Amino acid sequence: MSRISECFANLKADGQTALIPYVTAGDPEPWVTVPLLHALVDAGADIIELGVPFSDPMSDGPVIQKACERALKNDVTLQHVLDMVRQFRDKNKTTPIVLMGYDNPIEAMGYAVFAEKAAEAGVDGVLTVDSPPEESSVLRQELDKYEIDSIYLVAPTTSAERMQRIASFAKGFIYYVSIKGVTGTAALDVSEVRGKLAQLRQYTDLPLGVGFGIRDGQSAAAVSEIADAVVIGSTLVRCIEEHEKRPEALPAAVAGLLAEMRHAINARDLASA
Amino acid sequence: MPELKFTDYFKSYPDKEGHFGPYGGRFVGETLMGAIYELEEAYEQYRNDPQFIAEMDKDLADFVGRPSPVYFAENWTKKLGGAQIYLKREDLNHTGAHKVNNTIGQALLAKRMGKTRIIAETGAGQHGVATATVAARLGLECIVYMGAEDVQRQAQNVYRMKLLGAEVVPVQSGAKTLKDALNEALRDWVTNVDNTFYIIGTVAGPHPYPAMVRDFQAVIGREAKNQMLNATGKLPDALVACIGGGSNAIGLFYPFIEDESVAMYGVEGAGHGIESGQHSAPLCAGTPGVLHGNRTYLMQNKAGQITATHSISAGLDYPGVGPEHAWLKDIGRANYVCVTDDEALEAFHELTRTEGIIPALETSHALAYVKKLAPTMSSDQTILVNVSGRGDKDMHTVAAMAGLSF
Numbered sequence: 001m002s003r004i005s006e007c008f009a010n011l012k013a014d015g016q017t018a019l020i021p022y023v024t025a026g027d028p029e030p031w032v033t034v035p036l037l038h039a040l041v042d043a044g045a046d047i048i049e050l051g052v053p054f055s056d057p058m059s060d061g062p063v064i065q066k067a068c069e070r071a072l073k074n075d076v077t078l079q080h081v082l083d084m085v086r087q088f089r090d091k092n093k094t095t096p097i098v099l100m101g102y103d104n105p106i107e108a109m110g111y112a113v114f115a116e117k118a119a120e121a122g123v124d125g126v127l128t129v130d131s132p133p134e135e136s137s138v139l140r141q142e143l144d145k146y147e148i149d150s151i152y153l154v155a156p157t158t159s160a161e162r163m164q165r166i167a168s169f170a171k172g173f174i175y176y177v178s179i180k181g182v183t184g185t186a187a188l189d190v191s192e193v194r195g196k197l198a199q200l201r202q203y204t205d206l207p208l209g210v211g212f213g214i215r216d217g218q219s220a221a222a223v224s225e226i227a228d229a230v231v232i233g234s235t236l237v238r239c240i241e242e243h244e245k246r247p248e249a250l251p252a253a254v255a256g257l258l259a260e261m262r263h264a265i266n267a268r269d270l271a272s273a
Numbered sequence: 274m275p276e277l278k279f280t281d282y283f284k285s286y287p288d289k290e291g292h293f294g295p296y297g298g299r300f301v302g303e304t305l306m307g308a309i310y311e312l313e314e315a316y317e318q319y320r321n322d323p324q325f326i327a328e329m330d331k332d333l334a335d336f337v338g339r340p341s342p343v344y345f346a347e348n349w350t351k352k353l354g355g356a357q358i359y360l361k362r363e364d365l366n367h368t369g370a371h372k373v374n375n376t377i378g379q380a381l382l383a384k385r386m387g388k389t390r391i392i393a394e395t396g397a398g399q400h401g402v403a404t405a406t407v408a409a410r411l412g413l414e415c416i417v418y419m420g421a422e423d424v425q426r427q428a429q430n431v432y433r434m435k436l437l438g439a440e441v442v443p444v445q446s447g448a449k450t451l452k453d454a455l456n457e458a459l460r461d462w463v464t465n466v467d468n469t470f471y472i473i474g475t476v477a478g479p480h481p482y483p484a485m486v487r488d489f490q491a492v493i494g495r496e497a498k499n500q501m502l503n504a505t506g507k508l509p510d511a512l513v514a515c516i517g518g519g520s521n522a523i524g525l526f527y528p529f530i531e532d533e534s535v536a537m538y539g540v541e542g543a544g545h546g547i548e549s550g551q552h553s554a555p556l557c558a559g560t561p562g563v564l565h566g567n568r569t570y571l572m573q574n575k576a577g578q579i580t581a582t583h584s585i586s587a588g589l590d591y592p593g594v595g596p597e598h599a600w601l602k603d604i605g606r607a608n609y610v611c612v613t614d615d616e617a618l619e620a621f622h623e624l625t626r627t628e629g630i631i632p633a634l635e636t637s638h639a640l641a642y643v644k645k646l647a648p649t650m651s652s653d654q655t656i657l658v659n660v661s662g663r664g665d666k667d668m669h670t671v672a673a674m675a676g677l678s679f
Contacts, residue, residue, distance in 0.1 A: 108562060
């Protein structure tokens with residue numbers, strides 16, 4: 001069983017919803033990332049989505065675009081990101097890490113080389129936002145060799161037929177994009193998401209995560225009612241941006257924010273137990 | 274490397290997933306997948322629909338002014354000494370460039386699909402103007418994304434778009450040029466996917482755009498083939514066109530691809546010189562990768578980050594190129610070369626003074642290569658060069674090079 005599947009199985013046994021923070025690797029400075037990841041785990045992260053910076057993040061809103069720009073100012077490469085994961089794994093062997101980003105940096109490294117290095121570093125899942133299942137079969141085969149999960153997106157515009165196809169390729173969990181739009185721009189509509197998740201569950205037994213548009217404890221708790229995992233991205237990255245000039249205070253501040261979300265989700269999980 | 278046989282080209286490329294060999298494809302976020310399948314379906318439905326074709330042909334004739342003439346550049350031919358040079362006059366189209374051939378087609382498609390809102394990206398502003406023009410005529414809301422740097426250097430086109438009723442959004446992210454405008458347009462499309470049609474201006478983006486834009490631009494090559502046969506009794510020996518994304522070049526090349534005697538030259542912007550790193554020549558100096566929905570040659574660093582581009586011409590200032598050009602390069606059907614800013618400027622002045630035609634700076638790159646190519650050919654051979662646009666929009670840039678301002 002992959003580390004991701006194991007994580008979800010344990011949470012399910014405890015009646016808990018997974019909390020998945022997203023941060024961009026190397027933002028605002030490379031040395032911050034590993035301490036930040038540990039702080040996030042301490043604050044209640046179950047899985048971590050680590051963003052691989054890209055020069056042209058077309059699916060992201062201004063908050064994550066700027067995070068990429070800050071990281072790239074320090075020339076953070078995919079190799080550096082893998083090094084960060086390896087360093088994180090020195091102290092943490094259990095929290096799954098999903099790399100999230102765009103195809104091109106992976107293609108530049110080479111799919112096979114990347115898969116091998118990612119496995120070595122301790123990566124558990126890979127989500128390339130601009131590479132739908134149709135275009136990612138080669139990468140998927142390479143990741144499969146090392147039992148790294150290929151995570152796929154489902155969107156409000158995804159047809160039932162496509163849901164089925166995506167579900168047939170997906171591993172680990174399926175990431176439901178809760179809004180039509182880029183990251184960090186609009187608030188989600190819980191009842192609409194509920195309907196889509198119910199539809200998606202007809203085609204898969206995989207856990208379903210929901211992201212894009214979750215901004216505070218309240219919306220996190222609302223989503224935890226209908227999803228197996230809650231993904232928080234731009235809200236945390238905005239906090240990182242605010243601490244750009246004093247990065248030493250950043251891990252505690254971001255972790256504090258995540259802890260609020262954890263608290264809200266736990267309260268909800270308990271209430272429904 | 275595949276064998277050099279091009280007789281099956283038309284029925285082979287792209288395949289049904291939009292691939293030209295390893296290039297092309299549909300590399301977009303899941304939210305847009307539905308929209309690009311919907312577009313593909315609509316395009317397949319209407320591309321052979323007699324009513325759609327008739328409506329488009331009528332617009333191309335009465336609104337754009339097609340067919341555009343082919344003109345024998347006698348003075349320039351004499352001056353260069355060598356092959357006879359013919360100019361395909363896309364600069365005479367309404368709005369001043371080849372771009373309108375495509376916007377007419379896509380806007381008619383948008384109307385049939387019931388979309389009420391049009392978005393576009395633009396570099397030099399020619400595609401933005403051509404989009405704003407058709408949107409005004411069809412009464413569609415129009416938003417044009419343009420890099421903040423391009424807004425500065427193409428102020429006149431910005432004003433033209435505003436006159437036509439379009440909203441021009443300056444894009445401040447990244448390098449503030451064409452690629453960033455494309456990113457922003459894609460973000461808009463994701464957000465407003467239900468009512469919005471994205472009119473991409475070049476043969477890039479996810480499938481079906483590269484094939485669809487090519488088909489709309491191929492009117493250039495179809496006309497030119499007949500015109501050359503009428504004028505000279507034979508096919509041209511060489512075609513020359515400038516390449517940013519590559520829509521005017523593929524428009525000219527495509528109908529000739531299976532005519533193996535016709536050499537093809539796509540001319541990229543070498544900027545300050547390839548060795549300077551400040552250029553926009555992915556086919557000459559780039560490597561394959563994925564950007565803006567397709568796999569193609571890109572200007573990128575070893576880590577796969579897209580690098581900054583430079584060209585004197587805003588329309589060439591793009592780090593990628595249409596995937597079909599990438600494939601034509603790999604199979605050896607077309608040759609891709611590049612010329613510097615200075616060489617383009619020199620050709621700009623030379624055509625202006627010898628033929629009384631002021632070309633766009635983009636086009637001037639093609640002309641600069643003709644200056645090199647023509648003298649190597651014999652006087653019974655012919656070169657057909659695509660004059661993709663006129664130079665009115667570049668007066669500020671050219672004047673500034675001479676230390677003048679208006």
